[in-house]
Amino acid sequence: MDGAQRARRGGTSPIIQVRRLVMAAQPQTEVSPSRKDLTGTLKTFGPSGPMYEVLGPAERSVQGKESVTIRVFGTGEVTAYPVEEMLQDPEAV
Numbered sequence: 001m002d003g004a005q006r007a008r009r010g011g012t013s014p015i016i017q018v019r020r021l022v023m024a025a026q027p028q029t030e031v032s033p034s035r036k037d038l039t040g041t042l043k044t045f046g047p048s049g050p051m052y053e054v055l056g057p058a059e060r061s062v063q064g065k066e067s068v069t070i071r072v073f074g075t076g077e078v079t080a081y082p083v084e085e086m087l088q089d090p091e092a093v
Contacts, residue, residue: 068081069081
């Protein structure tokens, strides 16, 4: 019996079973609304600093702090940046 036949009979295909095992083994991190809601926002480092875009939650923290991934315009650098600092930066105009 192939995966499609198994799915029609109410069973789970081997591919779905493996996917579920892989997803269960990955660490789940809670994403705060501040990181999720600001994805795509353009900000500047302070009132007159370079502009950057918030790409989304960072996979790693900066010095143990909750972080976002940003892309700095002009250099193209992509890096993790602490959420508390990002929240203090003004939106770009």
